[in-house]
Amino acid sequence: MTLKQPPRFAVLQLSGCAGCEVSLLNASEWIDQFDLAFMPLVTSAYDVPEVDVLLISGGVRSDEDLHNLRQAVKRAKKIVAVGTCAISGGVANLGNRDEVRRLFMSQTERHDLPRLLPKSQPVDSFVEVDLFLPGCPPTPELFMGALLGPEDFVASKTVCQECGRKKLKDMKPAHLTGSRGGEVDPEICLINQGYLCVGSSTRGGCRALCTRPGHPCVGCRGPSDLLIEKDSQAWLESIQRVFAAMTDIPAEEIHEALLSPQLSLFLFQFSDYAGTGQPPRPKEKVL
Amino acid sequence: MTTLTFPLSRIEGHARVEIEVREGQVISTRFQAMEKRGFNLMVQGVPAEQMPVIVPRICGVCSTAHHVAAVKALEDAYGVEPPPLANQIRELLLLGQLIQNQATSLFVFTMPDRLGVQSIFHITDEEADTAAQFNIAKRALMVRQLGTDLITLAGGQFIHPVKAVVGGVSGGIDAEKADAFRKRLRAALPVACELVDYYWEISLHMKDRIGTWGDDQPAYYISSTERDNPRYNSSIIRVMTPAGECCREFTADAFRKELIFEETDYSYAGRTSYQGGVIRANSLARANMTRRMGIRRADAYMRRLRSEFGHPAHPILLFDLCRGIELVYAIELASQLLEDDYSHNEVDIPYTPRDGEGWGLVEAPRGPLIHHYVIEKGNIAMGEFIIPTVHNMLAIERALRVAAERYIHDDQVNLELEQAVGRVVRAFDPCIACATH
Numbered sequence: 001m002t003l004k005q006p007p008r009f010a011v012l013q014l015s016g017c018a019g020c021e022v023s024l025l026n027a028s029e030w031i032d033q034f035d036l037a038f039m040p041l042v043t044s045a046y047d048v049p050e051v052d053v054l055l056i057s058g059g060v061r062s063d064e065d066l067h068n069l070r071q072a073v074k075r076a077k078k079i080v081a082v083g084t085c086a087i088s089g090g091v092a093n094l095g096n097r098d099e100v101r102r103l104f105m106s107q108t109e110r111h112d113l114p115r116l117l118p119k120s121q122p123v124d125s126f127v128e129v130d131l132f133l134p135g136c137p138p139t140p141e142l143f144m145g146a147l148l149g150p151e152d153f154v155a156s157k158t159v160c161q162e163c164g165r166k167k168l169k170d171m172k173p174a175h176l177t178g179s180r181g182g183e184v185d186p187e188i189c190l191i192n193q194g195y196l197c198v199g200s201s202t203r204g205g206c207r208a209l210c211t212r213p214g215h216p217c218v219g220c221r222g223p224s225d226l227l228i229e230k231d232s233q234a235w236l237e238s239i240q241r242v243f244a245a246m247t248d249i250p251a252e253e254i255h256e257a258l259l260s261p262q263l264s265l266f267l268f269q270f271s272d273y274a275g276t277g278q279p280p281r282p283k284e285k286v287l
Numbered sequence: 288m289t290t291l292t293f294p295l296s297r298i299e300g301h302a303r304v305e306i307e308v309r310e311g312q313v314i315s316t317r318f319q320a321m322e323k324r325g326f327n328l329m330v331q332g333v334p335a336e337q338m339p340v341i342v343p344r345i346c347g348v349c350s351t352a353h354h355v356a357a358v359k360a361l362e363d364a365y366g367v368e369p370p371p372l373a374n375q376i377r378e379l380l381l382l383g384q385l386i387q388n389q390a391t392s393l394f395v396f397t398m399p400d401r402l403g404v405q406s407i408f409h410i411t412d413e414e415a416d417t418a419a420q421f422n423i424a425k426r427a428l429m430v431r432q433l434g435t436d437l438i439t440l441a442g443g444q445f446i447h448p449v450k451a452v453v454g455g456v457s458g459g460i461d462a463e464k465a466d467a468f469r470k471r472l473r474a475a476l477p478v479a480c481e482l483v484d485y486y487w488e489i490s491l492h493m494k495d496r497i498g499t500w501g502d503d504q505p506a507y508y509i510s511s512t513e514r515d516n517p518r519y520n521s522s523i524i525r526v527m528t529p530a531g532e533c534c535r536e537f538t539a540d541a542f543r544k545e546l547i548f549e550e551t552d553y554s555y556a557g558r559t560s561y562q563g564g565v566i567r568a569n570s571l572a573r574a575n576m577t578r579r580m581g582i583r584r585a586d587a588y589m590r591r592l593r594s595e596f597g598h599p600a601h602p603i604l605l606f607d608l609c610r611g612i613e614l615v616y617a618i619e620l621a622s623q624l625l626e627d628d629y630s631h632n633e634v635d636i637p638y639t640p641r642d643g644e645g646w647g648l649v650e651a652p653r654g655p656l657i658h659h660y661v662i663e664k665g666n667i668a669m670g671e672f673i674i675p676t677v678h679n680m681l682a683i684e685r686a687l688r689v690a691a692e693r694y695i696h697d698d699q700v701n702l703e704l705e706q707a708v709g710r711v712v713r714a715f716d717p718c719i720a721c722a723t724h
């Protein structure tokens with residue numbers, strides 16, 4: 001009798017914060033169901049072996065990242081880009097702004113160390129990706145979904161639908177609350193309370209992790225299926241519509257706030273916004 | 288001249304060690320950070336009030352420390368003093384970080400060195416020859432998950448927390464949830480102790496295998512926990528002399544006056560020294576510089592450490608044992624703190640943002656972490672991050688030299704060197720994402 005071998009997977013960490021890996025370590029269910037063949041954070045192995053699934057976290061920031069990426073994908077049957085960094089560069093996009101890029105290029109040169117590329121880039125700028133798993137980081141549950149097969153993962157379309165806060169018709173703030181909100185009401189929609197929450201257009205699956213305890217969603221899971229194949233303008237308009245319906249906050253105020261850096265996690269997941277010139281990712285490929 | 292290169296795994300981030308040898312003599316040992324994150328550049332022009340959400344992304348392992356340090360730096364700039372309850376919730380957040388980090392370092396990063404395996408995920412139940420090894424990966428992950436769950440409870444999100452805000456925290460902790468979690472901590476404490484005991488025992492076996500404990504020479508120590516009891520939501524940095532006297536106390540803004548910081552041309556991370564001497568930060572520094580843990584189980588371990596190794600203790604592999612003490616401490620203390628009520632509303636005070644300069648300090652798992660911001664027109668004009676790993680750079684390289692000299696003779700390199708390099712570096716638990724922020 002031959003025992004069925006558990007599927008083998010590897011985790012390639014490019015330039016990121018390791019938060020994605022830390023999240024994966026919170027999903028201990030995989031220990032019984034999968035064979036972890038390579039993940040430098042936790043195993044001493046220096047080359048990616050042949051695997052069924054390769055999870056890639058972090059953006060492509062240096063020539064070494066690019067080399068490791070190209071080598072690794074040859075050995076894997078299925079490629080999953082995990083985390084906002086791998087999908088869009090994530091927070092590293094703050095370093096892609098021209099004035100900051102100049103600083104990077106002039107200050108970071110070391111003899112004999114990996115060289116930085118001119119910009120941080122998503123993984124699919126260079127290699128074919130089979131599945132995108134957005135989130136900063138994706139939750140352990142989402143990791144298990146990606147490993148076990150996205151077909152079986154059940155989630156609402158948007159964070160809003162997973163959040164469960166009550167939307168009130170008669171509570172219309174006149175201005176954004178900003179970060180000086182004071183106490184947050186635990187039952188009522190954050191938009192009613194004047195917070196710039198983008199959960200209404202963000203894809204579900206995180207179970208409204210941030211909004212439930214009272215923090216507005218910054219959209220780390222990226223655009224919902226309704227928006228993902230469109231461009232960043234469509235997203236901006238959709239948020240504007242939500243705020244126009246639910247609040248009396250002037251459109252300009254919303255517009256300005258939407259372009260703020262902490263939402264860059266979200267906005268840069270549109271390739272038109274990030275300026276990578278790639279076609280939008282098809283929704284079938286995004287968990 | 289020959290250069291030996293050792294890539295490193297089971298540490299946070301991308302790094303390697305280079306050892307230069309000429310005619311059997313060790314010329315240099317270098318610890319190289321191979322990646323560049325550059326948050327000091329990336330945060331240029333970012334609205335200051337968004338820093339607490341952005342900077343945790345410096346590092347997913349130490350995210351909580353960055354989150355709290357950012358809030359404290361802004362409070363310093365705005366002249367805000369958070370209410371006591373908020374400070375207590377922040378301490379809980381930092382304890383969560385400590386549990387998660389120390390459990391990861393002990394069981395995921397360094398335990399495999401003790402057991403001679405690739406990773407703890409590569410011990411099958413058939414191979415687990417003692418009861419202590421049985422199911423070790425699952426027990427270890429269960430313990431470290433307590434840390435993440437405590438961060439979620441006190442901080443909102445599980446990796447990149449959101450609940451510390453300028454003026455306090457954005458909400459209390461629901462009493463029922465706190466109680467349920469406290470029960471989990473209580474139930475897990477014996478499991479953690481068992482793992483730590485086992486870790487302690489197998490570490491002592493290694494004494495013979497490495498011959499000595501590695502770099503056992505005295506060094507300066509730096510920490511910001513309090514003198515009598517540990518406190519991670521800290522306010523004063525202290526330096527201890529190699530002889531064990533507390534020689535210097537200063538606040539975060541005096542950092543540049545007290546320590547010498549320099550860049551190197553072979554690594555993306557810089558390094559610091561104190562009056563030309565090697566400094567050590569992290570768990571051993573705290574154990575040397577804190578009188579007692581102030582809670583039962585952790586103090587029993589502390590007494591054991593002191594009676595076996597004296598005070599101040601210098602062998603580098605004690606860093607690992609001290610992490611074990613802190614792991615027990617954090618679980619024990621968090622379960623005690625959660626007996627209090629955090630569900631009421633006085634968790635933040637109003638404030639008015641203003642331009643200026645601010646410094647935020649916390650004791651991160653790896654040592655004192657400082658965020659320093661200059662704010663102009665509400666935006667970050669200058670962001671500086673002083674990372675604990677950077678304080679340990681010279682200490683790491685000195686310890687590597689001890690290892691190299693031990694295993695390199697004439698033109699022979701003992702193959703044990705590769706293992707030793709890994710053990711030495713992991714003792715300091717460096718974090719490369721942070722160090723190159």
Ligand code: SF4
Nearest residue numbers: 016017019083084085
């Ligand atoms: S996506 Fe977020 S958690 Fe993952 S590596 Fe990037 S910053 Fe870290």
Ligand code: SF4
Nearest residue numbers: 206210217218220221
């Ligand atoms: S609530 Fe929004 S920001 Fe938070 S994890 Fe979910 S998608 Fe990300």
